[in-house]
Amino acid sequence: MEQVTVKQNSSLNIAGKVRDYMMLIKFSLSFMVVFSAVISYLLAPQIPKQGWSWFHVIMLFIGGLLVTGSANAVNQIVEKDTDAMMLRTSKRPVASGRMQPAEAWAFAIITIAAGVFILGYFFNWLSAGLALFSWFVYAYMYTPLKKVSSVSVLLGAVPGALPCLIGWAAGQDELSAGGWVLFAIQFFWQFPHFWAIAWIAHKDYSNAGFKLMPSVEGPTKYSAVQSVIYSLVLIPVGALPYLVGMSGMMSLWIVLAANLLMLWQSIRLYREMEKKAARRVMFTSYIYLPVVLLALLADKIV
C-alpha cells in the first residue's frame, strides 16, 4: 500500500510541476506568439526557393518558445507581488509561492541562452539578436513600465509584434518589407486585443495599481473609441501584404473580412460599453490572428 501512495504522490508532483512550468511560460499566449513567427518564416520568399524542412520549422518553434517562455518567466518573477494581488494571475507558480524565484530565474537564464543559440545556430544571428532584443524590451522595459503608464502597452506591442520579424529574418536573413508588413499587422492588432482584456479585468488591474487603459478611469468611451481607431487602422494595414506582392486576392478578402469583424465588435463595445461586448472583442482578437496568418500562408501555397 505504502509503495502505491509514494508512486501516486510522485506522479502527482511531476504533473503539478509540468502545470507550473506551463503557467510560468504562459503557454497559450507563447504558443500564439511563436505560431506567428513560424508562419512569418514560411511566408519569407527565400523559403520555397531553399525548400523548407519540418526540422527547421520545429527548431524555430522550440527556439521561439524558449525565448518567449524565458521572457514570461522573468515577467512573472518581477511581477510576483502584483500577480498575487490579481484574481487572474494569483495562481501563477511564483506569485502563489509554489515556485521559488531562484528556480524561475534558473529556468529563465537557461531558456534564453538555449533559445538564442538555437535561432543563431540553425537560422542566423540576425533572428537570434532580434529575439534577444525582444526578450529584453518585454522583460526589462515593458514589464517595469506597466505600473508607471499606459504607454507601456505601446512599448509592449513592439516585442509582441517582433516575432513576425524574427520569423521573417530567420527565413530571409534580412529585415525586408514583407517582415515589416507582418510586424505592422500584429502590432496594431494588439491594442483592441489587450484593451478588451483590460476592460474586463479593470477592477483586478486597478487593485494591483496598474494603469494600462487609454483613460485612467479605465472602461470609458475614450478607451472604447481607441479600439475602434486601431481596428480601423488594421483595414489599410491588412491590405499591405497584397500591395507588396506577398499575397493574392484570396487572402486580401479574408483579411478584410477579419478586419471588418474586429471593427464591428469594437463599434459594438463603443455603443454598449459592457463587459459582454469587451469579451466579444477579446475572443474575436484570439481568432483574428491565426485566421489572417493562415490566410496569407494559404495564398502562398495554393
Ligand code: HEM
Ligand atoms: C501589448 C501586447 C499584449 C498584451 C498587453 C497582452 C495581454 C494579454 C493578457 C493580459 C492576456 C490574458 C492572459 C490570461 O488570461 O491570463 C492575454 C491573453 C492572450 N494573448 Fe495577449 N497580449 C499582448 C500581445 C499578444 C500577442 C503578441 C499575442 C500573440 C501573437 C497574444 C496572444 C494571446 C493569447 C493567445 C491569449 C490567450 C491566452 C490564454 O487564454 O491563456 N497576445 N494577452
Ligand SMILES: CC(C)=CCC/C(C)=C/CC/C(C)=C/COP(=O)(O)OP(=O)(O)O
Ligand atoms: C520573441 C519574444 C521574446 C517575444 C516577446 C514575448 C511576449 C510574450 C510578447 C507578448 C506581448 C505582451 C506584452 C504580453 C502581455 O504580457 P503581460 O505581462 O501584460 O501579461 P500578464 O498580465 O498576463 O502577465
